[in-house]
Amino acid sequence: MTSKNILVTGGAGYIGSHTVKELLRRGYEPIIIDNLSTGYRKLVVGGEFIQADLRNPDAVRQIFSGHRINAVIHFAASCYVGESVEKPMMYYENNVLCGMNLLAAMLAHDVRCIIFSSSAAVYGNPIHVPIREEHPQNPINPYGQTKSLFEDILRSHERLYGMQFVSLRYFNAAGCDPEAEIGETHEPETHLIPLALDVAVGRTPNLRVFGTDYDTPDGTCIRDFIHVCDLADAHIRTLEYLMDGGASAVFNVGTGTGHSVREIIRAAERVTGRSIPAVNAPRRPGDPPSLVASAEKLKGAIGWTAQHSALDEILSTAWNWHKKLRGCAD
Ligand SMILES: NC(=O)c1ccc[n+]([C@@H]2O[C@H](COP(=O)([O-])OP(=O)(O)OC[C@H]3O[C@@H](n4cnc5c(N)ncnc54)[C@H](O)[C@@H]3O)[C@@H](O)[C@H]2O)c1
Incomplete structure (x- = not known):
């Protein structure tokens, strides 16, 4: 090369x-x-x-x-x-x-x-x-x-x-590196999945769900x-x-498939085996109800499609890293 x-x-x-x-x-x-x-x-x-x-x-x-x-x-x-x-x-x-x-x-x-x-x-x-x-x-x-x-x-x-x-x-x-050698660390953390996992490890008592009255099947925002x-x-x-x-x-x-905030919480509970209490909070200004990509153009140009973006794979790799980040045993 x-x-x-x-x-x-x-x-x-x-x-x-x-x-x-x-x-x-x-x-x-x-x-x-x-x-x-x-x-x-x-x-x-x-x-x-x-x-x-x-x-x-x-x-x-x-x-x-x-x-x-x-x-x-x-x-x-x-x-x-x-x-x-x-x-x-x-x-x-x-x-x-x-x-x-x-x-x-x-x-x-x-x-x-x-x-x-x-x-x-x-x-x-x-x-x-x-x-x-x-x-x-x-x-x-x-x-x-x-x-x-x-x-x-x-x-x-x-x-x-x-x-x-x-x-x-x-x-x-x-999601994170499957070997959990590296992963997501933002300060302050604003992303849904690490915030949900912080509840799972007991670092925060509950997860705020911003907006539960959107025009989506379960009322929460949908993201890709x-x-x-x-x-x-x-x-x-x-x-x-x-x-x-x-x-x-x-x-x-993106993947072309959207998941609601509530779906993510359920997936996080399933993968971690822990309860993630959620509290309803008002909508945040500027949060569109649904953001889902058409991923067709990249697929057409170079044959790329997502291989690791099933929810459980995202959640389980994020969880393995998150436990290490927060110093938690299984
Ligand atoms: N995380 C997401 O979901 C997401 C979504 C869409 C786009 N992006 C874009 O992807 C990129 C990476 O995002 P991320 O989530 O890894 O963020 P991050 O904050 O983890 O990474 C940004 C990196 O850039 C470095 N940096 C910032 N300003 C710099 C400067 N002036 N000189 C040198 N280094 C500098 C930071 O120290 C940090 O390591 C960003 O451009 C972001 O806008 C992220």
Whole structure:
């Protein structure tokens, strides 16, 4: 393999660390850049780790000068919707300006392949479900706006400079490494499954269910949960597609199947064998009733489908990691 050196920004985070582990398993040599603002050094299981901040263009350029980088997977970002509403400029800086520092260094060193972590948040409140990539983009918070804006910047870099990109719009990342060596650790945690598992281990007394009167079969929100190992696979396969001359593209990464909050709670109780008391809470502003991907485009382009995203596999891998994270015995 000649194109082995992959720069992974945000590789000490949840999705980045799982992708790094999979890159290593497939014989790539990842170089990880992370400022550890929300990531953890211990999640990086191999490759070269460089603690640096993408806000610093000189540091980014130096990394490209010191390494022969063949392609980039760009995970680094600020990712809390609520925080983005409170601190929009922080989100524009970290999610847009930092990406532009990266693109400038790539162009200066003739690196022209990038896989970008986008999000279902670019669609806003969907008009049609399942959501296809052509669905109008109408993000309803600064987080989604930064992802949509950076996609535009990638398109203009393709037009102006021949940059080749794949933007992967993920739905809800979930699950953990099947070996439980690494996993999901967000502080504060806002994701449904780790919050449910915190109740299962007794760290919190109950799980708040935000909105129980939606127009869905059980009244709770429906989301498309994609196993983090399926996401890692989608990154590496689209990277190979791009490096083999595939055209720039935007793809959803989801399963095409939605699960309600109540279904997740039931699955978590089944897998853990513990009770997870839920309390009803008001709807949160900006939570659409249902967000489910059409995953057909990625399947058509590279034959990718999710292999590990059955609910019980998501829950059991998350549970094995969560017990270790919280220091719990079986
Ligand atoms: N988790 C999800 O469900 C989900 C869904 C859609 C999109 N995404 C996107 O996927 C990507 C990864 O998300 P995650 O859940 O792994 O988040 P995460 O917070 O675990 O990972 C982000 C990583 O980027 C690093 N980072 C942030 N700013 C940086 C900077 N300026 N310089 C260097 N490193 C920096 C952090 O330290 C962290 O390790 C993000 O771009 C996010 O927007 C995540």
